[in-house]
Amino acid sequence: MKKEERMDPPGTYVFDGVRSRRGFPLNDLGASLNETANQNAFESDPEAYMDRYGLDEDQKRAVRDRDWLRMVQLGGNVYFIVKIGVTDGMPVPHVIAEMAGMTPEQFAQMMRDGGRKPNG
Amino acid sequence: MAEILGGIGISHVPSLARVVEQDRPELGGENHFAAFRDVAGWLADKRPDVLVVIYNDHGSALSLEVVPTFAVGVAASYLPADEGRGRRPVPAFPGAPELSWHIVDKVIPEGFDLTVCQRLDVDHGLSEPLVTLFGEVDEWPVRIVPVAVNVVQQPTPSAQRCFDLGRAIGRAIASSPGDERVVVVGTGGMSHQLQGERAGYINSAFDNSFLDDIVDDPQALTAYSNVEYIELAGSEGAELVMWLIMRGALDGNVREAHRGYRVPVSSTAAGIVAIENQ
Numbered sequence: 588m589k590k591e592e593r594m595d596p597p598g599t600y601v602f603d604g605v606r607s608r609r610g611f612p613l614n615d616l617g618a619s620l621n622e623t624a625n626q627n628a629f630e631s632d633p634e635a636y637m638d639r640y641g642l643d644e645d646q647k648r649a650v651r652d653r654d655w656l657r658m659v660q661l662g663g664n665v666y667f668i669v670k671i672g673v674t675d676g677m678p679v680p681h682v683i684a685e686m687a688g689m690t691p692e693q694f695a696q697m698m699r700d701g702g703r704k705p706n707g
Numbered sequence: 708m709a710e711i712l713g714g715i716g717i718s719h720v721p722s723l724a725r726v727v728e729q730d731r732p733e734l735g736g737e738n739h740f741a742a743f744r745d746v747a748g749w750l751a752d753k754r755p756d757v758l759v760v761i762y763n764d765h766g767s768a769l770s771l772e773v774v775p776t777f778a779v780g781v782a783a784s785y786l787p788a789d790e791g792r793g794r795r796p797v798p799a800f801p802g803a804p805e806l807s808w809h810i811v812d813k814v815i816p817e818g819f820d821l822t823v824c825q826r827l828d829v830d831h832g833l834s835e836p837l838v839t840l841f842g843e844v845d846e847w848p849v850r851i852v853p854v855a856v857n858v859v860q861q862p863t864p865s866a867q868r869c870f871d872l873g874r875a876i877g878r879a880i881a882s883s884p885g886d887e888r889v890v891v892v893g894t895g896g897m898s899h900q901l902q903g904e905r906a907g908y909i910n911s912a913f914d915n916s917f918l919d920d921i922v923d924d925p926q927a928l929t930a931y932s933n934v935e936y937i938e939l940a941g942s943e944g945a946e947l948v949m950w951l952i953m954r955g956a957l958d959g960n961v962r963e964a965h966r967g968y969r970v971p972v973s974s975t976a977a978g979i980v981a982i983e984n985q
């Protein structure tokens with residue numbers, strides 16, 4: 588599917604079949620991190636762990652950089668990639684804040700102020 | 708004959724139970740979440756035996772390896788899933804296998820091709836609402852029928868399909884030979900978005916109209932497409948279609964008992980409604 592045929596609202600990456608297919612190695616890796624033994628294996632040798640799940644070079648770079656938005660653009664689904672953050676000991680809202688290009692404090696303040704407004 | 712007493716729509720955002728507990732005025736809280744505690748009291752007064760809980764898994768027990776559109780647990784017991792920090796320290800959830808199988812046997816022949824699960828771990832999508840409604844318990848006061856819905860990978864089931872499934876589940880429960888007292892719980896929402904540059908999105912106007920319509924005009928909510936739900940409620944808030952399964956299982960003629968809405972809990976608009984069959 589060409590990009591322009593997608594019905595992505597602005598700033599939103601609808602998780603469809605094209606993205607799920609592209610992102611499967613990345614999301615599969617994320618799902619594996621529910622288990623402590625796998626978290627330890629990922630932490631001790633992330634390159635070998637990414638090879639085992641078959642991530643492509645762009646996905647590997649995004650994981651190395653903890654570039655959450657890029658991971659989403661490369662087929663990552665938030666519920667799966669966030670487990671990389673959980674493995675790092677990072678609070679989930681911090682992952683979401685970085686995705687939005689904000690500091691955790693800025694993001695938390697925006698939420699307390701009622702969140703990002705429609706058409707805003 | 709089993710009886711459906713009513714339904715609850717409730718968010719399942721992970722910190723909800725803690726936020727609602729700490730909000731108690733007697734603990735120095737600000738009393739923003741009184742409606743959540745009112746619904747807990749309402750539920751206790753109803754004395755249900757079984758909760759049919761409509762929820763979604765978040766990459767905990769169901770990965771993208773296999774994505775059932777609708778999956779029903781038929782087990783005698785369900786463990787809290789390990790979401791990466793160990794299993795949640797709550798008791799296992801007792802199942803209601805007779806009612807589960809009765810629903811499967813009635814609903815699949817009606818054309819809803821449910822996935823049937825004899826073993827299923829349940830994540831915060833199910834446990835957060837139950838801890839919010841019952842608190843920290845040594846033993847759950849109800850048995851559960853979990854119904855897991857794919858709201859993660861498009862195409863997800865349409866709002867209309869969810870409402871129709873709820874109607875079929877309602878008919879199945881009404882025809883159950885058991886004498887269970889049942890409450891149906893639709894979880895998730897309200898508006899939120901956890902991905903992309905639009906992360907942090909909240910749409911309170913939509914959420915409040917959804918709370919109106921889920922009680923009095925649920926058909927109006929079946930008119931929106933999946934992409935419209937994503938636009939209006941956010942990419943993760945689109946899971947609100949699960950409330951329509953709950954509403955479909957209730958009667959046409961209902962009464963709203965309690966309602967509450969508060970922004971934010973974490974990055975989510977938290978909502979709750981309790982609806983009684985008349």
